[in-house]
Every structure is written in C-alpha cells, then in structure tokens.
C-alpha cells in the first residue's frame with residue numbers, strides 16, 4: 001500500500017513537474033527521486049532492479065511510480081515516455097542517471113566487450129533518453145534534462161577506459177543537445193559527481209567523514225543527497241538561464257590536487 005505523499009507547498013521549486021529518473025532503484029538515482037519529490041515533483045523512477053525500484057517508489061509515496069527499464073533498449077524508452085505521459089499527463093524533466101562502473105582496468109587490459117558494454121549503458125543509454133524524451137518536452141513548451149556524468153568525465157582517471165570515455169561522451173553530448181535544443185526551451189546540463197557513497201562505490205571501503213578521502217581538497221566522500229540537490233537545482237527554474245553547463249559536485253577533486261598543508265600554516 002503506497003502512502004499518500006503530502007501536497008507540496010506552493011513555493012516548492014518542482015511543484016507538479018513530472019520527472020523521469022533512470023537508475024532510481026538505489027544510490028544517486030534513488031536520492032534524486034526522493035529530492036525531486038520533496039521539491040514537489042511527480043516522479044517516474046526506472047531501473048532494471050524491480051524489487052528495489054518499487055520499494056523506493058513506495059517510500060516516496062503516491063506521487064512516485066516505478067517502471068522496469070533497460071536504458072539500452074529503445075522499446076523500453078518508448079514505454080517509459082508512454083507510462084509517464086499516461087500517469088502524469090506530461091513530462092517536464094529527465095535525469096539520465098543509470099550507469100555501471102565497468103570495473104577498473106588499464107586501457108590495454110580492458111576487453112572490447114567490456115568497453116562496448118559500459119559505453120552502451122553509460123553513453124548510448126543517455127543518447128536514447130534524449131532522443132525519446134525530447135519530443136514530450138517540446139510538446140510542453142520546454143523542460144530540463146540532467147545527465148549524470150562523473151569526475152571521470154572531466155579528467156583522465158587511470159583505470160577508467162570505457163567508463164571515462166562514456167562519461168566524457170556524456171559531457172560532450174550534453175553540450176551538443178543544449179545548443180540544438182535551446183530554441184525549444186529544453187535545457188540540458190551535466191552533473192559530475194566525485195566519489196560518492198553508493199552501492200557502486202561501497203566495495204572501495206572508503207571511510208566516511210573528514211580525512212576519509214584525501215584525494216579531494218575537501219578530504220571526504222560525498223553523500224547522495226549532495227548530488228540530488230544539484231540535480232533539483234538544474235531541473236528547477238532557479239537554473240532557467242543554465243544550459244550546456246557542467247556542474248562538478250566533487251569536493252574540489254577536479255579543481256586540483258589538495259595542498260600538502262591545507263591550512264598553509266608554514267607558508
């Protein structure tokens with residue numbers, strides 16, 4: 001039984017917007033779905049993981065729906081748009097979040113099959129989402145698309161041949177779509193999470209809190225909600241003049257290396 005979701009306040013930034021979030025069954029997608037719903041949106045979350053996805057939708061309440069969806073399938077994408085339109089009467093936003101890491105391999109050791117698989121999900125999946133959802137956004141007079149890339153799409157991160165190539169591709173595709181779709185009032189931006197605690201990164205065993213991740217100037221891993229806040233901003237009218245942008249939410253990881261003496265006491 002799905003709990004009724006309280007009506008959003010009149011000033012909720014995504015009040016009554018209809019938003020699709022892929023990879024919504026866990027991790028960053030689940031956090032984005034929760035945050036968008038808390039900001040007033042109706043949310044269709046999609047994923048391969050049916051049980052987890054239904055559970056997330058159930059926790060959000062009756063403003064959320066779940067649909068099984070493989071982002072590499074054009075048929076599935078058509079079904080997602082049809083489902084969102086039937087459930088909500090419109091589509092205003094898309095969060096292209098679903099992805100896999102594909103593991104860590106030096107470029108000479110990644111197999112062609114693994115490379116193709118990660119590019120198929122992490123890049124072609126985003127392309128198919130754009131292709132399929134844009135007509136619905138145009139039909140409403142505009143909308144917002146947020147593509148979840150990575151810090152690995154802003155720098156050359158060793159061991160990420162397929163993943164990094166896909167995430168750089170997402171960053172480029174975002175700018176191409178932003179330029180092409182601006183006249184249709186469809187904004188397209190990319191978010192670049194750094195190291196965030198989710199099921200994708202849990203096996204790395206990075207400790208929480210200050211000092212847990214010294215690779216970043218802020219010295220810690222991020223929380224899924226910190227990415228979700230950036231996603232909600234880009235979906236909302238607060239970002240009305242923002243398109244083609246790349247928003248790093250990474251504790252400063254891609255800004256530069258952490259200073260050896262962060263407080264510079266002995267300068």
Ligand code: NAD
Nearest residue numbers: 023027028048070071097098099150193195196198199200
């Ligand atoms: P996650 O593994 O916890 O969640 C990803 C979700 O995507 C899963 O629920 C999975 O089932 C789903 N998914 C995978 N393949 C799919 C497919 N073909 N069709 C539909 N759904 C599919 O990972 P996460 O950390 O929440 O990552 C979410 C996004 O953020 C990914 O694109 C990832 O590359 C990106 N990202 C994550 C981090 C991080 O540190 N966690 C950093 C940078 C970027």
